[in-house]
Amino acid sequence: MAVISVANAKGGSGKTTAAVLLATEFVQRGARTALLDCDDLKLAAGWARSARLGEGLTLVDTVAVSNLAGYLKALRATHQHIVIDLSGARDALVAFAVGLSDLVLVPVQGCAMDSRGAAHVLELIDLVGANSHRTINRAVVLSRVNPLVTTRALRSVKALLDGAKIPVIDTPVIERAAFRDMFETGGTLYSIAAGRTSNLDKAILNMQAFADAVLRFAVGNDGRKPLARAQAGAVAGATQPAMAFPAP
Numbered sequence: 001m002a003v004i005s006v007a008n009a010k011g012g013s014g015k016t017t018a019a020v021l022l023a024t025e026f027v028q029r030g031a032r033t034a035l036l037d038c039d040d041l042k043l044a045a046g047w048a049r050s051a052r053l054g055e056g057l058t059l060v061d062t063v064a065v066s067n068l069a070g071y072l073k074a075l076r077a078t079h080q081h082i083v084i085d086l087s088g089a090r091d092a093l094v095a096f097a098v099g100l101s102d103l104v105l106v107p108v109q110g111c112a113m114d115s116r117g118a119a120h121v122l123e124l125i126d127l128v129g130a131n132s133h134r135t136i137n138r139a140v141v142l143s144r145v146n147p148l149v150t151t152r153a154l155r156s157v158k159a160l161l162d163g164a165k166i167p168v169i170d171t172p173v174i175e176r177a178a179f180r181d182m183f184e185t186g187g188t189l190y191s192i193a194a195g196r197t198s199n200l201d202k203a204i205l206n207m208q209a210f211a212d213a214v215l216r217f218a219v220g221n222d223g224r225k226p227l228a229r230a231q232a233g234a235v236a237g238a239t240q241p242a243m244a245f246p247a248p
């Protein structure tokens with residue numbers, strides 16, 4: 001069970017894409033999943049309606065500061081995973097959602113490292129955590145990574161973030177036409193007809209590895225959340241496997 005928010009004040013960093021990929025893969029694995037669309041543009045909601053995932057996916061697109069805690073309480077009782085797609089706004093809903101999440105993912109566009117929006121969200125997470133006297137688990141997701149970018153270049157980005165003690169999800173989200181097409185054609189990567197979009201198989205493998213990496217981070221191989229492991233004396237991040245890089 002995990003409440004996973006996706007946040008970055010920078011528009012277009014890949015928040016909605018990451019949220020939709022996680023929701024798709026969780027449902028595919030049989031986990032009852034809720035997708036909360038907190039953006040006025042309602043792109044995630046539009047996708048969810050087109051995805052026809054039936055009982056597996058619950059869409060909530062009427063989230064506000066006043067009802068978020070209530071929604072989460074009800075959904076936690078009935079759903080295995082809750083994915084919250086936040087807007088790029090710097091508003092109270094973002095701060096509130098961050099405070100109620102088990103994990104906050106911050107997509108940062110691949111090697112461009114255009115990280116100003118991300119830095120803002122990471123500061124906000126730490127502020128919310130300090131105010132509520134808890135550590136909020138957060139990790140950067142390298143998103144929209146060019147498939148031709150070398151493993152070495154990605155490793156150096158990860159090293160940079162490691163130096164700043166910011167954990168990185170060990171599978172990046174690659175730039176793939178299929179990740180764009182699913183919003184246009186509707187449906188999930190599993191329902192798009194092969195041949196309609198290029199490299200669909202590679203996109204599906206990337207989505208699966210990404211979901212694995214996020215779940216490993218959210219819950220850990222030993223079933224305990226990272227915070228519990230840290231409190232038990234483990235060095236945060238020390239048990240993470242090396243980054244997994246898909247073939248171009």
Ligand SMILES: Nc1ncnc2c1ncn2[C@@H]1O[C@H](COP(=O)(O)OP(=O)(O)OP(=O)(O)O)[C@@H](O)[C@H]1O
Pocket residue numbers: 008010011012013014015016017018039043086087088143144145173174175176177179180183
């Ligand atoms: N991995 C990817 N491969 C291909 N296209 C992508 C990928 N990630 C994002 N995009 C495209 O980039 C654009 C922005 O992505 P997305 O909507 O996920 O970002 P966002 O952070 O949710 O943006 P916003 O701040 O507007 O909510 C969209 O057109 C999306 O289809």
Ligand SMILES: [Mg+2]
Pocket residue numbers: 015016017039043085086087
């Ligand atoms: Mg979005």
